[in-house]
Amino acid sequence: MAGRIRAHDWAATSLGASEAWSDRLKLMVEQVLASPLVSTLVCGPGRVLIYNDAAARLYGDRHPAALGRPIPKTFPEGWATVAPLYERAFAGETISVARQPLDTRGEGDPAADAFDATLTPVRESGAVAHVHMIGTEVGERLRAETALRESEERQRFLLGLSDGLRPLSDPTEIQRMAMKLLAEKHDVMRAAYLDVAADGDTVTMAARFERDAAPTPDRLRLSDYGSDIADAFRAGRTLFVRDTETEAGSDAQREAYRAIGVRAWIVAPLVKQGRLIAVVGVQSGEPRHWTRADIRQVDDVAERTWAAVERARAETALRDSRTLLAAQNEAFLAAVSDLPLERSLDPMVRAAVSHFGETRCAFYVVEPNEAELRLVAGMTAQYADDVDGFKIDADSLACGLAVHLRQPVITPDVRLEQRWAPWLWMAEKHDYRGVWSFPMKTATGRRLGTFDFYFGRPRDADASDRAFATDLAHAAGIVISRHQEAEKRVRAEMLLRESEERFAQFGASSSDALWIRDAATLAMEYVSPAIRTIYGVSPDDLIGDPARWLALIRPEDRDGAYAHLEKARAGEEVVYEFRIRRPSDGEERWIRNTDFPLRDAQGRVQRIGGIAEDVTDAKRAAERQEVLINELQHRARNLLGVVAAIADRTLKRGGSVEAFEERLKALGRAQGLLSAGGSDTVAVGALVRAELAAHADGASNRARVAGPDVLLNARQVQNFALALHELTTNAVKYGALAGASGRLSVTWEVLLDRRGRRRLSLTWAESEVTIGPDTVKRRGYGTELIQEALAYALQAQVDYRKGPDGVRCRIEMPLA
Numbered sequence: 001m002a003g004r005i006r007a008h009d010w011a012a013t014s015l016g017a018s019e020a021w022s023d024r025l026k027l028m029v030e031q032v033l034a035s036p037l038v039s040t041l042v043c044g045p046g047r048v049l050i051y052n053d054a055a056a057r058l059y060g061d062r063h064p065a066a067l068g069r070p071i072p073k074t075f076p077e078g079w080a081t082v083a084p085l086y087e088r089a090f091a092g093e094t095i096s097v098a099r100q101p102l103d104t105r106g107e108g109d110p111a112a113d114a115f116d117a118t119l120t121p122v123r124e125s126g127a128v129a130h131v132h133m134i135g136t137e138v139g140e141r142l143r144a145e146t147a148l149r150e151s152e153e154r155q156r157f158l159l160g161l162s163d164g165l166r167p168l169s170d171p172t173e174i175q176r177m178a179m180k181l182l183a184e185k186h187d188v189m190r191a192a193y194l195d196v197a198a199d200g201d202t203v204t205m206a207a208r209f210e211r212d213a214a215p216t217p218d219r220l221r222l223s224d225y226g227s228d229i230a231d232a233f234r235a236g237r238t239l240f241v242r243d244t245e246t247e248a249g250s251d252a253q254r255e256a257y258r259a260i261g262v263r264a265w266i267v268a269p270l271v272k273q274g275r276l277i278a279v280v281g282v283q284s285g286e287p288r289h290w291t292r293a294d295i296r297q298v299d300d301v302a303e304r305t306w307a308a309v310e311r312a313r314a315e316t317a318l319r320d321s322r323t324l325l326a327a328q329n330e331a332f333l334a335a336v337s338d339l340p341l342e343r344s345l346d347p348m349v350r351a352a353v354s355h356f357g358e359t360r361c362a363f364y365v366v367e368p369n370e371a372e373l374r375l376v377a378g379m380t381a382q383y384a385d386d387v388d389g390f391k392i393d394a395d396s397l398a399c400g401l402a403v404h405l406r407q408p409v410i411t412p413d414v415r416l417e418q419r420w421a422p423w424l425w426m427a428e429k430h431d432y433r434g435v436w437s438f439p440m441k442t443a444t445g446r447r448l449g450t451f452d453f454y455f456g457r458p459r460d461a462d463a464s465d466r467a468f469a470t471d472l473a474h475a476a477g478i479v480i481s482r483h484q485e486a487e488k489r490v491r492a493e494m495l496l497r498e499s500e501e502r503f504a505q506f507g508a509s510s511s512d513a514l515w516i517r518d519a520a521t522l523a524m525e526y527v528s529p530a531i532r533t534i535y536g537v538s539p540d541d542l543i544g545d546p547a548r549w550l551a552l553i554r555p556e557d558r559d560g561a562y563a564h565l566e567k568a569r570a571g572e573e574v575v576y577e578f579r580i581r582r583p584s585d586g587e588e589r590w591i592r593n594t595d596f597p598l599r600d601a602q603g604r605v606q607r608i609g610g611i612a613e614d615v616t617d618a619k620r621a622a623e624r625q626e627v628l629i630n631e632l633q634h635r636a637r638n639l640l641g642v643v644a645a646i647a648d649r650t651l652k653r654g655g656s657v658e659a660f661e662e663r664l665k666a667l668g669r670a671q672g673l674l675s676a677g678g679s680d681t682v683a684v685g686a687l688v689r690a691e692l693a694a695h696a697d698g699a700s701n702r703a704r705v706a707g708p709d710v711l712l713n714a715r716q717v718q719n720f721a722l723a724l725h726e727l728t729t730n731a732v733k734y735g736a737l738a739g740a741s742g743r744l745s746v747t748w749e750v751l752l753d754r755r756g757r758r759r760l761s762l763t764w765a766e767s768e769v770t771i772g773p774d775t776v777k778r779r780g781y782g783t784e785l786i787q788e789a790l791a792y793a794l795q796a797q798v799d800y801r802k803g804p805d806g807v808r809c810r811i812e813m814p815l816a
Contacts, residue, residue, distance in 0.1 A: 001053045002033050004064055013068050014046030024124050028132060038115070038135040041122070042086060047071045058137060089119040089131040099138060114138050150293040157185055158300060169316065171309045175207030178305040182209075182282060186294060189213040189261070190283040193305060196222075196276045200234055203279065213283070214261045225253065233269040234276045238299055240266040243287035264288035266295055268302040278306065313464075320355060320468050325505065327351035328475045332498050335482040342377045344479045348451070348472050349378060355468050358456060360432070364399045365449035365480060366392065373399055373449060376480075383430055397423065399450040402437035406447070408466065411435045413458035434459035438469045440477030448484070451476050513612040515542070516598070519569050519605045522546040534591065534614045536584030554579040554588070561593070568595035568608045577615065590616045669694060669721065674714055681711040684720075684760065688746050691724045695732050702736070707748035710760055713816045719793045720813075723786045727764050727809060735806050736766035742806070743767045750815070758815040766806025773804070786811075 011017040015025075025043070032039045032052050040051040049071045056063040066074040072083070085095050096118045117135035121128040161181055168174045175193040183191035192208035205218040222230035226249055232239055241247045242264055244257040257263070260283075267281035280302035288294075330347040349361045362378035364387075371392055375384040392400045397419045402409040412434055414420040414427045427433070434455035440448040451473040461469070478497075507514050507528035513535065514528040523546060527539035535542070535552060542548050546565075550558050557578035564576040573596040582589050592615045598607040669690050673682040688705050712720055728737075736742030748762040786809065790796040796813035 001051070001056060001067075004067055005029065005033070005050065008068050010068065013048050015043055015048050015068075022124055024122070025130065028122055028130060032132070035134060038133075038137060040133045040135075041130055042071055042133070043130045047086070049074060085119055086131055089121050090128050092121050092128050094121065095119040150291075154293065154297060154300070157181075157297065158304065161301065161304060165305070165308045168308075169312050171312045171316075172207055174308045174312055175305060176209065178301055178308070179207055179209040179280075182280075182298070182301045183211065185297065186282050186284075188282045188284045190216075192281055192283075194279050194281075196278055198275075200276050201230065206278070213285075214259070216260050225256075226250075233267070233279060234271070236269055236271040236276075238266065238268040238295055240264075240290045240295055242290055245287075261285050264290065266290055266298045268295075268298045270302055270306050272306075278302075280305065316464065320464075323351050323354050324468065324471050324475070327472070328501070329505070331475060331479050332501075335479045336495065336498065341480065341483045344483070345377045345476060348476045348479075352453060352469075352472060356453060356455075356465070360454040362399075362452045362454070363449065363476060363480070364390070364403075364452065365484075366403060366447050370447075373403065376449075378452075379430070379454075386426055386429075398435050398437045399452050402439045402450045403447055406439055406441070408439065408461075408470070409437045410461045410466075411437075412460040416458075430454075431456060433457055436461055436465075436469060438473035440473050440480060442477065442481045448477050448480050512614075515610045515612065517546070517565075517608040517610070519597070519608050522565065522569070522608070524549065525607070531612070532584075534589070534612055535580060536582035536587075552580045552583070554581065564593070565595060565608070568597055568610075569605060571597050571605055573597070588616075589614055590619050671718075674717060680714045682717045684710045684712060684748055684762065687712070687717065687721055687724055691721070691728045692746075695728045695737075702740075702742060703744040703746065705746045707746075707762075708750060710748065710750060710815065712760075716794055716813070716816070719790060723790055723811065726786050727807065730807060731766060734771055736769045739769065742769040751812070753814075759812055760815050761810065761812045764807065764809040764811075766808065769806040771802070771804050771806060 006018070008018075010021075015021065018026075021029075028041055029050055032041050032050060035052055036054065038052070038054045038058055040049060040055055042049055047070045049066055049069060051059075051067065059066055062074060071086075072079040075082075085097060089095050096116075098116050099114050114137070115135040116138055117133055120132045120134075122130040122132050124130075161178065164177050164181055165174050168177060179191040179193055183189075190208060190210045190213045193206045194203040195206045196203050201221050201223050203220055203222060205216075222233060228249075229239060244254060244263050244265075248254040248257060262283045262285065264284040264287050265281055267279050269276055270278040270280070280298060282298060327347040327350065331344050334344040334347070345363055352361050353359055360379060362383070363376050364373040365376050366372075367374055373390040373392060374388055387399075390396065390400050392403045394401070394404055396404060397417075398409055398411060401419075411417050411420065414424065414433060414435060420427065427435075432454040434453075434457065436453040437450045438452070439450050442448060451469070453469065507526075510528055510530055511533075513531040514526070515524060515531075516526040517524055523544050524542050527542050529539060531537065531539050531542065537552070550562065553561050560576065561578045564574045567574045573594070575592065575594050577590060577592045580589055580591055581587075592613045594611045594613075596609050597605040598609050600606040673686055673690060674680065685705065685707060692703055692705070731737040731742075731744060736744040743766070745765045745767070746762070747765075748760060751759045751761050753759055787798050787800050790798050790811060790813065794813045796811055798812075799808075799810040801808045
């Protein structure tokens with residue numbers, strides 16, 4: 001910039017030639033050029049602009065033309081914002097502004113840049129001649145802060161949305177809750193979730209939340225709002241209008257918005273697999289300056305609501321499927337077992353109650369005359385008397401009309417249905433308001449009767465209800481058909497259908513993979529779904545060429561696996577194990593295959609059946625068990641060795657059986673601590689406290705036990721426990737725990753030797769006790785065990801001293 005300033009024709013400006021500039025002005029220009037920050041000098045009444053390199057980079061395409069020009073002409077958009085600040089500075093006031101938005105590049109966005117700036121008056125001859133500005137561009141930081149706030153706010157809202165939707169299982173409740181939270185978040189009069197029909201144009205209100213909103217239709221057409229809007233939604237583009245009065249496309253559209261009180265809106269489409277399936281929108285009664293965060297939030301809610309609804313529908317469908325399947329299985333089994341019809345239909349009634357809640361059911365069958373119905377199951381005997389002989393014709397209602405029309409008849413409220421007027425007495429007598437009648441027929445289309453549902457309150461049937469009731473009616477029809485049709489063909493069809501369903505259920509439910517091969521080619525014909533979990537591939541991946549299966553087996557196991565398959569083809573039943581590399585996660589798994597021949601009527605092997613079981617975990621458990629058994633054996637041998645040594649020394653020293661038993665009990669306490677911990681370590685503190693509790697529980701207030709958490713392994717525990725036992729029994733007999741005045745201190749710490757290895761240092765100190773001379777001189781097996789056995793078994797250093805005032809013993813040993 002210094003070169004440009006020297007070369008500039010200043011004589012053509014109000015400042016005049018630079019040679020004639022005052023020393024003060026020249027100095028300020030040098031100061032501007034030297035500044036690393038954005039620095040400018042606005043000079044004289046003409047407000048001529050001089051700036052440095054940092055400012056030049058900021059001005060973009062306005063540089064270098066801005067040099068020497070009046071600042072109002074260079075920045076016409078921003079001058080209105082900063083002119084008052086410069087006027088105050090030219091009046092002699094130093095001005096500081098923070099976060100001043102300014103379009104320095106002329107891109108039309110006044111918030112494109114923001115500055116922290118200081119305007120300083122520059123005086124010549126006592127008057128303000130120029131204004132020096134130093135600025136720091138903070139727009140990027142502000143944008144980052146704004147983005148962070150928006151992100152945090154978005155995440156808070158989405159977490160709240162997830163919390164609100166999580167406990168809900170009904171799709172409509174999920175949609176309503178989501179719309180409520182969305183409307184409250186944006187403070188709008190309406191938020192709505194609308195389903196789009198298959199034609200891509202007709203939309204139906206699924207759920208909405210409104211506050212002080214004019215009524216809107218439940219059904220409308222997207223094309224009524226313009227083809228451009230409809231096309232945008234089908235393309236997956238979210239649209240918004242900040243003010244319908246200024247942005248609506250036509251007078252007709254503006255009038256339509258006025259009619260429902262809408263001034264601003266956002267609508268997010270949901271396009272799945274190339275088809276527009278729903279739209280989610282918010283509407284405001286006032287103009288709104290929607291932000292990108294607002295628009296994104298509507299998109300987020302649309303997607304998350306759809307996902308939650310789909311999850312709920314899938315879970316409901318799964319529950320319904322399981323309920324229906326269980327009812328069908330039980331009912332079909334009862335039917336083929338020739339149980340009474342009422343017993344066969346009872347599972348259907350229970351399934352209906354499970355799905356619909358508070359409901360009663362009835363089954364009607366067509367009489368042989370094809371003109372009347374008869375109640376065969378459900379409701380009460382008194383109700384049966386009231387409805388038997390019900391007519392089947394176009395003037396009938398509920399069950400009779402459903403059979404006549406061969407389609408469901410849904411009566412949400414009998415009190416509102418004119419056809420029911422003559423029969424309201426029966427509805428009141430038996431306490432029901434809603435009635436649904438679903439026809440039943442045979443596989444050949446012959447009319448069987450109806451499956452009816454009675455509700456104590458008015459109730460309409462949605463698509464899910466209709467589907468479930470239709471499936472129940474279909475299953476009930478099969479059951480009734482089985483009881484009505486005795487012909488062999490119908491029985492065979494029923495048994496075949498049942499067999500196929502059972503096989504499909506068995507295959508789908510089995511945690512082991514089931515498969516069937518063609519015996520001639522070994523080509524896979526059937527694979528159950530469990531193959532996904534066990535082999536990590538889809539069932540389709542294994543259908544056909546046996547090489548697909550062999551490719552998954554470890555190379556060193558393939559020949560053996562194929563040889564066993566050949567044995568099954570030859571008529572043997574074989575069980576063998578091999579390893580595979582599971583493609584889904586790359587893990588090696590052990591498979592146990594059971595292969596068996598499937599023969600035709602002539603006894604020839606026609607197919608090979610098999611069961612594949614993942615036994616990896618069982619093998620690992622067996623290996624772990626073997627390790628544990630070895631550890632147990634090792635520990636037992638060590639323990640027996642210690643017991644043998646104690647017995648040997650006790651017998652040789654002429655010790656009593658009681659002393660031997662007490663030492664064994666000490667070992668038993670140590671083993672109990674090892675077992676209780678479920679590991680091969682015990683804390684030093686636990687050993688000390690256990691031994692004191694066993695022998696001197698009443699004197700615990702005279703014993704001080706303190707030290708850090710230090711773990712001993714099983715080998716150390718056995719010998720260390722015996723040493724503690726000897727110290728404790730001596731203290732109880734002769735020392736600090738024998739009388740009321742004695743005191744005992746047991747403390748320990750961890751030390752490091754010269755090589756940095758950890759060592760345990762335990763100090764046993766008795767005080768305020770008097771021990772007779774004979775006792776002081778006595779040296780028994782317990783003393784030997786403390787001084788010699790620890791040194792030998794645990795490489796311990798023992799300093800054991802018995803004096804007239806009690807025992808002082810220090811044990812130092814390495815830690816594993």
